[in-house]
Amino acid sequence: MKILLVGGAGREHAIALALKRSSKEPRISCFADLVNPGINKVVKETGGEFFLGSINDHGAIIRAAQKVGADFVFIGPEEPNFHGVPDRIEESGIKCIGAGRKVAELEMSKASMRDLQWKYKIPGRLWYKKFKTYEEALPYIQEYAESVALKPARQSGGKGVKVIEDFQVYLQEDKRKVKKEHAEMIVKEHMKDYDDIDYKLLIEERVWGPEYTVQCFTDGRTVVPMPAVQDNKHAFDGDLGLETGGMGSISCGMNLKWGVDDDRAIITEEECRRSADIVKLMIDAIQKDTGQRYHGIAAGQMMLTSVWGPTVIEMYSRLGDPEAGNVMTALKTDLVEICEGIIEERLNTVKVEFEDMAVAVKAVCPEGYPDKRDLAKGHPVALEGAGEGVLWASAEETGGVVRTGGSRVVECVGTGDALPEASAKAEELTKSVRLTDGWRTFHRKDIGSEKSLLRRVQLGSMARDIYKYRERKGLLGKRMIWVPGKGLVEVG
Ligand SMILES: Nc1ncnc2c1ncn2[C@@H]1O[C@H](COP(=O)(O)OP(=O)(O)O)[C@@H](O)[C@H]1O
Numbered sequence: 068m069k070i071l072l073v074g075g076a077g078r079e080h081a082i083a084l085a086l087k088r089s090s091k092e093p094r095i096s097c098f099a100d101l102v103n104p105g106i107n108k109v110v111k112e113t114g115g116e117f118f119l120g121s122i123n124d125h126g127a128i129i130r131a132a133q134k135v136g137a138d139f140v141f142i143g144p145e146e147p148n149f150h151g152v153p154d155r156i157e158e159s160g161i162k163c164i165g166a167g168r169k170v171a172e173l174e175m176s177k178a179s180m181r182d183l184q185w186k187y188k189i190p191g192r193l194w195y196k197k198f199k200t201y202e203e204a205l206p207y208i209q210e211y212a213e214s215v216a217l218k219p220a221r222q223s224g225g226k227g228v229k230v231i232e233d234f235q236v237y238l239q240e241d242k243r244k245v246k247k248e249h250a251e252m253i254v255k256e257h258m259k260d261y262d263d264i265d266y267k268l269l270i271e272e273r274v275w276g277p278e279y280t281v282q283c284f285t286d287g288r289t290v291v292p293m294p295a296v297q298d299n300k301h302a303f304d305g306d307l308g309l310e311t312g313g314m315g316s317i318s319c320g321m322n323l324k325w326g327v328d329d330d331r332a333i334i335t336e337e338e339c340r341r342s343a344d345i346v347k348l349m350i351d352a353i354q355k356d357t358g359q360r361y362h363g364i365a366a367g368q369m370m371l372t373s374v375w376g377p378t379v380i381e382m383y384s385r386l387g388d389p390e391a392g393n394v395m396t397a398l399k400t401d402l403v404e405i406c407e408g409i410i411e412e413r414l415n416t417v418k419v420e421f422e423d424m425a426v427a428v429k430a431v432c433p434e435g436y437p438d439k440r441d442l443a444k445g446h447p448v449a450l451e452g453a454g455e456g457v458l459w460a461s462a463e464e465t466g467g468v469v470r471t472g473g474s475r476v477v478e479c480v481g482t483g484d485a486l487p488e489a490s491a492k493a494e495e496l497t498k499s500v501r502l503t504d505g506w507r508t509f510h511r512k513d514i515g516s517e518k519s520l521l522r523r524v525q526l527g528s529m530a531r532d533i534y535k536y537r538e539r540k541g542l543l544g545k546r547m548i549w550v551p552g553k554g555l556v557e558v559g
Pocket residue numbers: 193215216218222223224225226227228230271272273274275278300368380381
């Protein structure tokens with residue numbers, strides 16, 4: 068069995084380790100734009116090869132797959148999906164785990180994703196408006212938009228989203244200005260290099276509630292959910308600071324319980340099931356709309372909101388990073404068997420199981436991340452101890468030396484019977500990482516801690532009280548306004 072893995076970040080290191088555990092003892096090769104030391108180790112141990120090149124260059128990837136005689140290619144990140152790399156690989160006669168260009172539209176265009184959700188009346192849909200130019204959006208931003216999320220309409224690597232709350236009436240003028248400036252920045256800065264989309268800017272109603280990701284394996288017929296994971300986006304403890312690609316993530320069992328024997332949970336099992344049902348409806352809808360079969364991973368980045376309960380914020384066409392560290396660690400079933408089930412479209416015959424365990428992932432970042440990445444880049448890194456449980460992320464190995472790439476350098480994975488225990492183990496692992504030139508690193512201590520769990524459980528419970536009430540009254544997902552003389556009127 069020979070596999071070519073595409074991508075060189077922490078997510079792909081987690082995938083490589085899961086593939087390596089397979090009883091089929093696969094020979095794992097990797098194609099990435101830099102040599103990730105962790106993946107390189109797996110490649111060496113299993114007798115594979117490491118190829119350097121652009122992960123969007125389908126020709127080079129196909130040549131590498133042919134050279135190693137790959138039984139299949141596993142695409143880790145989203146950009147190759149957006150560039151049709153899985154389509155070209157399959158056309159060349161090589162099997163591939165990765166969303167084809169047409170179905171990857173679910174992630175690539177946040178505007179198309181919302182269109183599809185409304186067209187097929189899929190639960191968890193938010194109100195939105197999409198714009199091709201900044202000028203078109205301007206009157207809307209200035210006159211009408213209140214509490215909103217302003218978004219680049221194309222996925223741009225987790226940059227550019229701004230959520231604006233409008234309840235402080237005395238700040239309305241300033242907020243209008245912020246909205247205007249940010250909308251302009253999205254179109255002029257974040258979207259300027261993309262000519263592969265029609266719509267540039269999305270304005271969405273603003274909602275609140277705990278966020279979580281439900282990642283699923285799919286062969287286009289069957290959708291198999293993995294444990295729900297909560298990512299922590301903000302740079303510093305207490306959810307403060309700039310948003311990052313993800314500072315760490317937690318999971319326990321299928322539904323984010325506190326512990327294996329502690330049922331306090333951020334979301335309930337039923338909410339988990341509903342979220343997976345939504346992902347399935349999205350997959351069915353995109354397949355119906357495009358005629359393309361979905362082979363790979365689809366995930367819902369969800370929020371438990373008071374309006375809908377499980378609500379889609381955005382979709383992924385791949386595993387999340389750091390969320391991959393959680394699910395790949397807890398995966399009990401042979402990942403190669405799952406991949407074969409996807410390729411042969413018989414995923415329903417594979418019994419996919421996960422350990423009932425808590426997993427906490429903490430990303431360690433060089434100072435400067437996320438806004439001054441040039442300062443965070445190029446520092447030599449040493450990992451003291453065996454490095455067991457540490458995933459290499461934005462790190463490059465050249466000539467035997469490992470240097471930081473400017474983003475999260477490693478992801479420390481702790482496990483246990485309960486999240487605070489898993490968090491403490493991940494915390495211990497962060498001590499094994501050192502930048503040998505003395506440059507400082509930082510990470511979040513609070514990921515999976517009792518205090519932060521309590522806050523998240525409470526937030527979930529507040530959103531749940533309201534959406535359950537709405538559900539009982541038949542008001543789930545409905546927006547009502549008060550019209551004098553008429554009373555409550557449903558709109559939209
Ligand atoms: N409609 C919304 N209401 C409230 N918060 C939102 C909304 N949309 C996005 N957000 C917040 O902004 C974050 C980033 O938005 P998202 O659509 O996931 O874009 P990306 O991850 O590509 O930056 C979300 O994780 C969520 O916290």
